[in-house]
Amino acid sequence: MEPVSKSFKLGEEWLTASTALHIAKGHITVELSKATRKKVIHSWQIVQGIVDKGNPVYGINTGFGPLCTTKISKSETNILQTNILKSHSVGVGKPISKTIAKLMLILKAQSLAKGYSGIAETTLNRILWHIENDAIPVVPSQxxxxxxxxxxxxxxxxxxxxxxxxVVYKNETMTTSKLFERTGLSPLSLGPKEGLALINGTQFIAAHAVKVVEKLHSVLSQADIIGAMMIEGLQGSVKPFYNELHALRPFKGNIHVAKRVKRLLKGSEIMEDHIDCERVQDPYSIRCIPQVHGASRTAWLHLKELLEVELNSVTDNPVIINEELTISGGNFHGQPLAMALDYACLAASEIGNISDRRIYLALEGNSPGVPKLLMKDTGINSGYMILQYTTAALASENKGLCFPSSADSIPTSLGQEDHVSMGSISGRKALQVIGNVEKILAIELLTAAQAFEFRKPMKSGIFLDEIHKEIRKKVAFADKDRVFADDIKKGIKIIKSKTIIKLIEHISKKEGISLKSKFSEEFEVY
Structure with missing residues (x-):
């Protein structure tokens, strides 16, 4: 994930999940062009005109939600906007991560910079100050x-x-008043519509979706690699990964995964060793990797495509089109991302589900040369038996978390908001499931590496041999029981740091070998 540029023009350039993450990490700065500032100012001026004329426009000179028919006097419009921030600050639960909160600031700035929200330039400048100075507000998760x-x-x-x-500022959580003392800033006085423009929008959902796109992409990429190592360890067949098969059912995700795995197995002595074996076919968790991993790839792609539309949209309300037209609509409704996040949550869970099945296969001892429980001296040793208990628990937990939040709706605001998306829960649950899948894959990485060891002195292809060596630098072969929780922690660290992805990229570049399919750009660029 490389930066696309040194600076990003908010409101003008197309924002992607990758670019948003680079901005959040400080790799890319943000700016407002003169043309964008002009649009923002013009929209703000339209709002001032509405207040001066006195014609009722929702959220500008009326109350909110069920109070939409309550007229607010010109002298009270500023108080109204300040009060809405106070009265709507009712979040509970642990704070979201600093990264997600910063993403929320970035995504809101992008939306406001489109020039349809009536925000004051000074207010937008202050938001940019928070982004540039990494002074990130503390936001409850629920x-x-x-x-x-x-x-x-x-x-x-x-x-x-x-x-x-x-806010969190320079690694310290402090009150905003303390931040102001340190920086010399002072509170803003919000004008008409500004409070509503700030709090209407899908930036909490979208920020979570950005992280889902990033983390699920990592999980999918590593699942293919670990699955390939397990195929080697259990002497599975490479034929289910042939393009001739997938050309007959050409789903993009399936084709992409099949090509990656087939290329990882190329040149393997282990594969050659059992080419004439009597086994006719492998269990589904091995044979159907392209179909299962591929379906999850497709779900990831769907979320990414919808998210990019959302990142470049105006999602507050009302929307200021021009002097004559202000529309109170529903662009703030989170349903488009809520449903896609629920789909992605299921897609992530299935990666963990099939990974657990491969781990179970590895323990059965049905593959020639691989002992039951992945250890020769069992009885006194339990081997890898109980690691699969953990993956079973995690896979089961994920299944419970897969109930789609977007299937639920509870009316709020005295019935004015009578259908809601619950997309915020969709985003939080998806990240929770992905976190569990990372742990499952860490355990599959350990079991695959253990099974792989029993194929020595035969070699695999260049990719998997190097990955196995890298794993062994951190986790030793187990010939007797030990505290496997320590191994699992190391495995999780390997997964979270994307060590094997980086190694694949290094080998590909060094050897001039590519794992890319014709769909790689869609599945790898976000």
């Missing part, structure tokens, strides 16, 4: 129903603009 925007988390996100709430 409280959004994912429609009318992510109201509660966005309210907490922007409390610091009016001098309230807390």
């Amino acid at each position: 409280g959004s129903v994912g429609a009318s925007g992510d109201l509660a988390p966005l309210s907490h996100l922007f409390l610091p603009l009016i001098g309230l709430g807390k």
Whole structure:
């Protein structure tokens, strides 16, 4: 994931998940062009005109939600916008990560910079200050129903603009008043519509989706590699990965996975050793890797495509089209991402589910040369038996988390908001499931490496041999029982650090060998 440029023009350039992550990590700066500033100012001026004329427009000179028919006087419009941030800051639970909170700031700035929200230039400048100086608001994880925007988390996100709430600044969590003392900043006075523009939107959902796209991509890539190593360890067949088969059912994800795995197995002495064996076919968890991993790839691609639309959209309300047209619509509704996140959650869970089945296969002792429980001296030793208990527990937990949050809706705001997406829960659950899958894959990595060891002195292809060597630098072969929790921790670290992905990329570059398929750009660029 390389930076696309040194600076990103908010409101003008196409924002991707990758670019948003680079901005959050400080690899890319953000700026507003003169043309963008002009659009923002013009939209703000339209709002001032609405207030001066006195014609009722939702959220500008009316109350909110069920109070939409309550007229607000010109002198009270500023108080209204400050009060909405206070009254809607009702989040509970542990704070979201600093990275996700920063992504929320970036995504909101991108939306506001489109020039349809009526935000003041000074307010947008302050948001940019928070991004550039890494002063990130503390945002509770629970409280959004994912429609009318992510109201509660966005309210907490922007409390610091009016001098309230807390921020993480220079590795210290502090009150905003303390931040102001250190930096010389002072609270902003929000004008008409500004509070509503800040808290209407899907940035909590979308920020979680950005992380889902990133982390699920890593899980999918590593699942293919670990699955290939398990095929070698258990002497599975390479034929189910032939293009001749997948050309007859040409799903993009299936073709992509099949090509990757087949290339990982190329040149393997282990494969050659059992080419004439009597086994007719492998169990599904080996044979159907392209179909299962491929389906999850397709789900990832669907989320990525929808997310990119969302990252470049205006999602607050009302939307200021021009002097004559202000529309109170539903662009804040999180359903488009909520459903896709639930789909991605299921896709991640299935990667863990099939990984657990391969681990179980490795323990059965049905593959020639590989002992039961992956250890020769069992009885006094339990071998890898109980590691699969852990993956079974994690896979089962994930199944419970796969109930689609978007299938539920509870009316809020006295019935004015009578259908909501619950997409915030979809995003949080998807990340929780992916975290569990990382642990499952870490255990499969250990079991695959153990099974692989029994194929020595035969060699695999260049990729898997080098990956096995890298694993052995961190986790030794087990010939007797030990505290396997320590091994699992090391395995999780390998997965989270993307060690084997980086090694694959290094070998590919060094040897001039590619694992890419004709769909690689779609599946690898985000």
